[in-house]
Amino acid sequence: MNSRYSRQELFLKEEHPYANKHVLLVGAGALGSALAEMLVRAGIGQLTIIDRDYVDWTNLQRQQLYNEQDARDSLPKAEAAKKRLQEINSDVSISAITADAGPQELSALMDEKCPDLLLDGTDNFETRFIINDLSQKYQVPWIYGACVGSQGVSCVIVPGETPCLACLLDVLPAEGMTCDTAGIIAPAVQMTTAFQGAEALKILAGRWEDIRRELVGVDLWKNTYSSISTVSLKKADCPSCSDTAVYPYLTEENQTKTAVLCGRNTVQVRPPNNRAFNLPEIAAMLKQWDASVKMNGFLLSAIVSGKRIVLFQDGRMLVHGSKDPEEAKKLYQRLLG
Amino acid sequence: MTFQLHAITTGTLELAQASSTAAAIHSFVDYIHIREKQRSARELLYWVEAFRKAGVPAEKIIVNDRLDVALAAGAGGVQLTESSVPLKQVRPFLRQLAAGCSVHEPAAVAHANEERADWILFGHIYDTASKPGRKPRGLETLQAAAYASRVPVIAIGGIKPHHIREVKAAGAKGVAVMSGIFASKDPAAAAASYQTAIKKEEINDMHIVVNGKSTPISLQELTIEELLASYSLQGKAVIVEINGHIVPKERLGLTTIQEGDRIEIVQFVGGG
Ligand SMILES: [Zn+2]
Numbered sequence: 001m002n003s004r005y006s007r008q009e010l011f012l013k014e015e016h017p018y019a020n021k022h023v024l025l026v027g028a029g030a031l032g033s034a035l036a037e038m039l040v041r042a043g044i045g046q047l048t049i050i051d052r053d054y055v056d057w058t059n060l061q062r063q064q065l066y067n068e069q070d071a072r073d074s075l076p077k078a079e080a081a082k083k084r085l086q087e088i089n090s091d092v093s094i095s096a097i098t099a100d101a102g103p104q105e106l107s108a109l110m111d112e113k114c115p116d117l118l119l120d121g122t123d124n125f126e127t128r129f130i131i132n133d134l135s136q137k138y139q140v141p142w143i144y145g146a147c148v149g150s151q152g153v154s155c156v157i158v159p160g161e162t163p164c165l166a167c168l169l170d171v172l173p174a175e176g177m178t179c180d181t182a183g184i185i186a187p188a189v190q191m192t193t194a195f196q197g198a199e200a201l202k203i204l205a206g207r208w209e210d211i212r213r214e215l216v217g218v219d220l221w222k223n224t225y226s227s228i229s230t231v232s233l234k235k236a237d238c239p240s241c242s243d244t245a246v247y248p249y250l251t252e253e254n255q256t257k258t259a260v261l262c263g264r265n266t267v268q269v270r271p272p273n274n275r276a277f278n279l280p281e282i283a284a285m286l287k288q289w290d291a292s293v294k295m296n297g298f299l300l301s302a303i304v305s306g307k308r309i310v311l312f313q314d315g316r317m318l319v320h321g322s323k324d325p326e327e328a329k330k331l332y333q334r335l336l337g
Numbered sequence: 338m339t340f341q342l343h344a345i346t347t348g349t350l351e352l353a354q355a356s357s358t359a360a361a362i363h364s365f366v367d368y369i370h371i372r373e374k375q376r377s378a379r380e381l382l383y384w385v386e387a388f389r390k391a392g393v394p395a396e397k398i399i400v401n402d403r404l405d406v407a408l409a410a411g412a413g414g415v416q417l418t419e420s421s422v423p424l425k426q427v428r429p430f431l432r433q434l435a436a437g438c439s440v441h442e443p444a445a446v447a448h449a450n451e452e453r454a455d456w457i458l459f460g461h462i463y464d465t466a467s468k469p470g471r472k473p474r475g476l477e478t479l480q481a482a483a484y485a486s487r488v489p490v491i492a493i494g495g496i497k498p499h500h501i502r503e504v505k506a507a508g509a510k511g512v513a514v515m516s517g518i519f520a521s522k523d524p525a526a527a528a529a530s531y532q533t534a535i536k537k538e539e540i541n542d543m544h545i546v547v548n549g550k551s552t553p554i555s556l557q558e559l560t561i562e563e564l565l566a567s568y569s570l571q572g573k574a575v576i577v578e579i580n581g582h583i584v585p586k587e588r589l590g591l592t593t594i595q596e597g598d599r600i601e602i603v604q605f606v607g608g609g
Contacts, residue, residue, distance in 0.1 A: 031609040123609040148608035173574035173605055184608060192609075215576060217548070217603035224548035226601040228578045 005043050017205040022046040024115040026101045026131055028077040029053070030184070031145050032121025033065040034193035035200070036081055039119075040089045042201060047085070048109060050097040051077040051121075052268065052316065053261070054299060062186040074310070076298045098298060099314050100270050102257075103130050103250040110138050117203050118142035119196065124259065125173055126249075129240075132157065132165040133247040136240050141203055145196040149182040150221030152192030155230065156199045156211055163234035164241035168215070187220050256332070258325035261318070267328035271315045277336070279313060286335075305331060340501075340535045341456070341491055341511025343399075344518045344528060345370040352387055358524045360391035365528035369393060370416055370513070372401035385410035399437065407434055416458065419445075424452040437491070441474070443482045446490070454488050458513055461494020462504065466516060468494065476507045483508025498534035505538050546599045554594065562590040564600070574605040 003009075005016050021044050025032055028051035039047055055063075055070040055077055063077075070080040078096035085094055099105050101122070109115075118131050118140055128144060135142040136159050144165060145154045157164050195216055202210050214227040234241075239248050257270045279300045286293045286302045293302040300311045308320040309331070317336070319328040344366045346355055359369050371384050381403055388398055389411070396413035400406045404427050407415040414435030417424055424436055438454040440446055449457045459482045463473050473494060483490040489510035496504065496512045504512055514531060521527035544551050547564075554564075561584055565571045577584045578601040584592050594600070 027609060029609055121609060123607065125605075125607050146606045146609050148606040151604070151606055153603060153606055168576065169574055169605055173607065182608075215603050219548075222550075224550050226548035226603050228576050228583065228601050228603055230576070232583055233576070 008042060012205055014205065016043060018042055018044045018201075020045045021117070021204045022048070022113060022115045023117045023119055023200070023204070024048045024050070024106075024109055025119045025121050026050055026106070026127060027121030027123060028065070028081045029059070029121060029123055030062045030064075030186075030189040031147065031193055031196070032077075032119075033063045033081065034189055035119050035121055035145075035197060036085055037064060037088065038193065038197040039200065040085045040092050040094070043089065044092055044204070046093040046095075046113075048095045048097065048113075048115065049078045049081055050099060050101045050105065050109065051081070052098070052100040052312075053077050053264075053318075054310065055080050056264070058264070062184060062189050073296055074294075074299065074301060075296065076312075079298060098312060100268065100316055101127050101130070102270070103133075103252050106130060106134055107250065110134055110140075114138055115140060117200060119200060120144050120146075123261070125169075126259065128165060129249040133240050133249045135159055136164060136245055137247050137250065143196045143199050143203075145192045147188040147192040148184055149219075150185055150188050151217065151219045152188050152195070153215070153217045154192055154195035154199070155215045156203070156213070158208075158211070159241065162213060163230050164238060166240035167233050167235045167238050168230060185220070191218050191220060256329060258329055260323050260325065264318075265321060265323060267319045267322050267325050269317045269319065269325075269328050269332040271332075271336075277311065277313060277315050279311065282311065282336075304335060307331065309335075311336075340505060340539060341368070341489065342366045342528075342531055342535060343368045343370060343458075343491060343493075343511060343513035345372050345401075345493075345513055345515045347515050347519045348373050348375060350519065352384055355384070355519070356387040356391040356393075358519055359388045359393045361525040362518060362528040363393045363397055365525070365532045366397070366518075367511070368397050368399050368413070370399040370401055371412075372416070372515075374401070378403055378406050381406045382410050385412050399435070404430060404434070408432070414455070417454075424449070424454060428452075440482070443478055443485060446482045446485045450486055450488050456489045456491050456511070457482070457486060458493045459483075459490050459509075460492060460513075462492045463495030463497075463500065465495035476503060479504065479509060480507040483510075498530045501531070501534040502538055543596045545594055545597065548601060559594045560590050561588075561592045561594065561600070564594060565589065565602070568602070570602065570604060576603050576605075577601070 009015055023039055023044055025036055028049050054074045055066045057071045059066055065081045065084040076098040078098045082094045082096040118135055120128055122128055131142050139159045141158045143156050215230050216227045218225050239246050259268045261268055283293050283295050283300050290302050302309055310318040317332050319331055322328055344362055385398055389395055395411050398412040399414045399416050400412050401416045402418055402421045404415045416437045418439045435455040437456045437458055438449040439458045440449055461468050461473050462479055479492055491511040491513050492504045492509040493513040496514055518524050518527045543554050545554055561577055580599050
C-alpha cells in the first residue's frame with residue numbers, strides 16, 4: 001500500500017471513502033484555510049469555498065494557505081485558497097466563490113449541488129445561524145468551530161439527531177470577544193480545526209457511531225479542556241430544528257446590510273440582492289479624484305474621504321479603518337447611490 | 338485529612354472538673370490527651386474510665402506516656418514523650434491504638450517518621466506559661482519540621498485560635514492546646530473558637546475542578562454565576578455543567594458550589 005491515501009486508508013480500514021464527497025466550506029479565513037487543506041489532502045472529491053474577504057498582511061500569521069504575494073495582490077481569499085489547494089492536490093474539484101455568505105447565496109449553492117457536509121470557517125454568529133438553518137432545511141450535518149485568543153470550541157450538529165445551534169444558544173450572542181479585541185494565536189486555530197477536521201472525516205466516511213456528541217472547548221494558554229454532552233439541550237419548540245421549524249435566519253431582508261468584520265477594523269456594506277457592478281467603469285470614475293485606485297480583476301481598491309475602500313464585483317464594499325456601520329453605509333451611498 | 342485539634346489536660350485540675358470539662362469539649366476536638374505526669378498509673382486508669390463515663394468517646398482519649406494504662410482502660414491511643422519507652426519497642430504491644438510522638442528538635446522528626454508515629458506533637462511554637470523561660474521554636478522551625486515529615490506534624494505551645502492560619506501555612510496538620518482550653522473559664526466556648534478558626538481556614542482551602550483543573554475557591558455560598566463573573570464570563574454565551582448535569586441559564590445564580598464539585602464551562606466564541 002503505497003498509494004497517495006494509503007496511510008489514511010490503513011487507519012480507516014477502508015479504501016478511499018472521500019472520492020465522491022462534496023463539502024461546502026463557508027469562510028476561508030484561519031479555520032477555513034486549515035479545514036480546506038485537511039480535506040484536500042484527504043482527497044475529497046469536491047470542495048466549494050465561499051468567502052467575502054481578500055488576503056491582508058494581518059492574515060498571514062495564522063491563515064495557512066496564503067503568502068506574501070497574495071497579500072500584496074489583495075487576492076480574494078477564495079481564489080488564493082483555490083490556487084494553493086490545487087497545488088497540493090490537483091485531483092480535487094474546487095469551486096471558489098467570492099461573495100458574502102448570505103441566505104440567498106448559500107441556498108443557491110445548496111440547490112445547485114447539495115453537499116454531504118457544511119463546514120464552519122466563518123468568523124461571526126450571524127453566518128453560523130444561517131448555516132444552522134440550512135443544515136436543518138436541507139438535512140445536511142454541519143460542524144461548528146470557533147476560536148479566539150488561545151481558546152477553541154467545536155460542536156457537531158446532525159439534523160434529526162443532535163440539538164442545533166439555536167437549541168444551544170437561544171439568542172445571537174453579542175460579538176464580545178473577537179480576534180479584533182482579544183487577538184488570536186495560530187495553535188488555537190489548529191486545535192479547533194483538529195476537532196472539526198476529525199469529525200468531518202468521520203461524517204464523510206459514514207462513521208456515525210464514532211461522532212463526538214459533545215460541545216468541546218480548549219484553552220491552550222490556560223491549559224484547560226472541557227466537554228459537555230449536549231443531548232439534553234434539544235428544544236421541542238426550536239425555531240430551527242423542531243417539527244414546526246421556520247428557519248428564521250433564512251429570511252432575506254431586502255435592504256442594505258452592514259457587518260463589522262472580525263479582526264479587521266472594517267465594515268462590510270452589502271447592497272440588497274446582487275447588484276452587479278462594472279468595476280472598470282467605477283475605477284475610471286474614481287481616478288478623477290484619487291490616483292491610488294487599484295484593480296486586480298476581482299476587486300477594486302481606493303481611498304475615499306481618508307478611508308481605504310475595497311469594492312467587489314458582487315457589489316459589496318469594505319470600508320477599512322471604521323467600525324461604524326452608519327458611517328460606512330453613508331460612504332457607500334455617496335459613491336454608488 | 339482534616340486539620341486536627343488536640344486538647345490536653347493541664348495537670349492542675351481534679352478529676353471531677355477535668356472529666357466534666359472533657360465532656361463539654363469533646364464534640365469540638367479530635368483528641369483529648371490525659372497528661373497528668375504527677376499521677377500514678379492507677380489514678381490515670383480512673384481518669385480514662387471517668388472520661389468515658391462522662392461521654393467522651395474512647396477513641397478520642399489519648400493517655401500520655403503510659404501504654405499500659407491506655408490498653409487497660411480501652412483508650413484510643415498513647416502519646417509517647419522523649420522520656421517514654423521508644424515507639425519501636427512498644428509497637429508490638431500497640432494493637433489498634435494510635436501512637437503520637439512528642440518532638441522538640443527538627444532533627445528528631447525523621448526518627449519519629451521512621452518509627453511510623455501516627456502524629457508528631459512539635460513545639461513549643463509560641464511563648465507559653467507551661468514552659469516559662471524557654472525560647473519558643475517559632476514558625477520557621479515548625480516549617481522545617483513539617484517539611485521533613487510525612488507524618489502529620491501537630492503544633493503545640495501557646496497556640497491561640499488566631500495562630501491557626503499561620504501554623505497551617507507553615508505546614509502543620511493540626512494544633513494541640515493545653516491551658517487555652519482546659520484552663521479556660523469556659524472550656525466549651527474556647528474549644529469551639531479553635532474549631533471555628535480551623536473551619537474558616539479549611540473553607541479557604543476549598544477546591545473545585547473547573548475544566549479539568551483543580552481550582553481553589555475562597556468564598557462560602559459561591560454561586561455558578563459568581564464563579565462565571567470571576568472568569569469575566571457573566572452574561573456571556575456559555576454552557577455550564579456541574580457534576581455531569583447542565584445548569585439551566587435561569588438557575589446559574591441559584592446553584593451554589595460545594596467542595597470537590599466538577600464544573601465544565603464552554604464558551605461560544607465567534608472568531609475564526
Ligand atoms: Zn434546534
